[in-house]
Amino acid sequence: MNGAQALIRTLVDSGVEVCFSNPGTSEMHFVAALDTVPNMRGVLGLAEGAVTGAADGYARIAGKPAATLLHLGPGLGNGLANLHNARRAHTPIVNVVGDHATYHKAYDAPLESDIEAVAGSLTGWVRRCSSTADVGADAAAAVAASQDAPGRVATLILPADVSWSDGGQPCAPVPPRRAKPVADTTVKAVAELLRTGEPVALLIGGAACRERGLRATSRIAAATGAKPFVETFPARLERGAGVPVVERLGYLAEQVAHQLEGSRHVVVAGTRPPVSFFAYPGKASDLVPEGAQVHTLAGVEEDVVAALEELAELVAPGTEAVVSQAHRPELPTGALTPQNWVQVIGASLPDGAIISDEANTSGLLLPGATAGAPRHDVLTLTGGAIGQGIPVATGAAIAAPDRPVVNLESDGSALYTISALWTQARENLNVTTVLLNNRAYAILRMELQRVGAEGSGPKAKELLDLSGPDLDFVKIAEGMGVPASRAATAEELAQQFARAVAEPGPHLIEAMVPPLL
């Protein structure tokens, strides 16, 4: 058994069943080994951003890691932005980066580069496989490391000769480090705080954004008057009818200031205290209201769900969670607007949907329109590196083939990783992409004002404008093998969305929505 075979067998034995791949010559033995190990599925991406984003989306839904297969330093670079998003999502990923043979590195061949430096920027776990005999153990360690609470990107650098040489040995699974329990005294201290009746904001994140955490949070809020919030960009947020609604903290500092106004205490659970996404001249980076105290119920490495449930037992023993009632907007009519397209989604979202949300400014009104829709998951842009939406939808669809995936995408973000559409077509994935085309980097037009940038004229405007020429996403999608249509009215969007969801395989709808701002 060669190293590649031992590696893949170990991955499978450790529960890793999918390898999102964009291989090159140095990974050919890994590719060949796929056929010798049943139960490992290879999924081709045509660029690495599609590969790493898909691995992120897969794990957010599957609850366990996929592997990637990337080609040396440049392949890792191409995949870095979506690995950054995965890092912020605490997504477990076994990130396999092929490298030159050990003895070949000294020759500084054209593709030689410092893979460790780039992988190290992910502040996760990096190991270079140095011998074929150990590659199985390295793989088992990587799978465990990726799942160490709260989850991370574990990078395994695989030299070609370690991969092709004989003498590989599969290794048994290694248990990951579980979330640490929160000390009773910490839970009790927060309970005491809540009982004082002082104004408290309770900010939850991570695993607390799933139903159990939301339910405990809702009970605590209902019993104590604390104002509950979900972190701005949760990796996976459960929503819809029957699920407690907890408002997300806003993207804009101004929104957050409004949301947290009057709070004397901010309790964080499974996340960190709120900070501004960007700095703005003369505005604070720290969004905790002035004079308010921060208390940590559970850090990101701790068992936040158990802590919230214990806290709920202390302060809200008889209180029920307040869940969202089933209700949908009416189907709107007329030309598409930032207001009515979200109503179409709210009215039409299928049961059990997974939303990959990269609608950015176009999606600001979405949460209200979908709160009473059937139960669904929302996967958000955790790290702020655009180009996540299409790949994450792709990976989510592979993790949950029986669930409809809806990718709310924007024109500015779509081009970074557009080739992931092709993977959706190849794998016949049930993904409906609604591409909101406002022909601009609309968020940057807003930000240009918000940062107080003076003197902006025609050159600046041109750098934020996506018309001239207009992008035609119907043609682009069809060119990638995905059936596509264009909607200019709410009726067209509703009709096309219903058909896309009903038919198997991927579809793209280009929704011509004017900018919100």
Added chain:
Amino acid sequence: MNGAQALIRTLVDSGVEVCFSNPGTSEMHFVAALDTVPNMRGVLGLAEGAVTGAADGYARIAGKPAATLLHLGPGLGNGLANLHNARRAHTPIVNVVGDHATYHKAYDAPLESDIEAVAGSLTGWVRRCSSTADVGADAAAAVAASQDAPGRVATLILPADVSWSDGGQPCAPVPPRRAKPVADTTVKAVAELLRTGEPVALLIGGAACRERGLRATSRIAAATGAKPFVETFPARLERGAGVPVVERLGYLAEQVAHQLEGSRHVVVAGTRPPVSFFAYPGKASDLVPEGAQVHTLAGVEEDVVAALEELAELVAPGTEAVVSQAHRPELPTGALTPQNWVQVIGASLPDGAIISDEANTSGLLLPGATAGAPRHDVLTLTGGAIGQGIPVATGAAIAAPDRPVVNLESDGSALYTISALWTQARENLNVTTVLLNNRAYAILRMELQRVGAEGSGPKAKELLDLSGPDLDFVKIAEGMGVPASRAATAEELAQQFARAVAEPGPHLIEAMVPPLL
């Protein structure tokens, strides 16, 4: 004057006239400042690989750097593969990476990451601007550093507050470090070697691949019997009628072994001794023939052209260079093949063309077909990171608006940076892309065999196959605003190519060429 204005003014004063940009919020003051500084052109790319590749192509033709504008660590990551290619090409680039405000970094906001680590992997020059007063001096130093012989990527990390604060001062240009002269004794020693009559291979690279270097090399070879070769992947190679033809060293180790067979000495000038692109089981990485001695006439930081001319004066004082005669293939007919499409290009290449060559396996027969075509430049895939061709063509066209640019592209490579087509359309660039579509990663099919990977079956095949679904590059290009057509026969390719070259603005021709191997 704020920091951004001082930075841009300094760039312009130092001769940098174009900034290829994909900005975000932290770069908004830089964007706004563009309108306050005449003579700096902002060119928008819709993904960072398009931006960095364009900066590479621009400088290879302009002979001076462009700037980039990238958005924090993820933007740098997305642009890293083409910066890697630029590094291998010794291309001067002033790589501006925006970052959070200095005081904002401590908050570890979602887009925070280790930019220095990623930029450091480029082994170039990295500086973080720490004060507005110094940003002009930092910019002047970066321009100089980028042009230090033989050229490199100089990364300037620009915090948002350094950019937006007042107190910036433009700085006068700083002279770069010129190429070191080669010692007379070195030139004389090589002359002595050549006079012995022993079999010598003379391998040139870098600046020697332009006409002066080729002319000197040709004279030396004609007078002494040395076998001359150009490095495998030159950044810019002059070719065509009236230019001396020097054969390129092959990509495959087997080719190189054949080319260097019998050489007792390998003299390198402006490049390094030949090494295998990848390692292969049981094959040597070092491609210098066994027992042959290596001699360095000029290292990559030395003035290789002067050294070759001095050497020619010593060993070939009365000898003329052997230049290529004007001759073109006949226009072929019939279904497109790997053999005949290159004849169409050879027969039709316009005068003064710039070829951005990422044809990969489809282009193996190109050099023979174009040797006698009108004088042209070829820009090759210097670092092996695919996704270079379209962006490099884009930048080259901006550097030389009066020259026709021909991008020979392949289906596997095109998808990495396909959005650069949109930039060609927006800037109305005279680029004709011939996209060789063989519906496969054909080079990897070959490499799968060459590395001796065993056990490859259906899963491996699927990872190297680009059909299912077929990519339709006509639709993709049209979706990006580039007129496109499809050619299945040589006659169609010839007709469409002639029209594309004659009409202003970009065109794409999808040439359906079966795999060579």
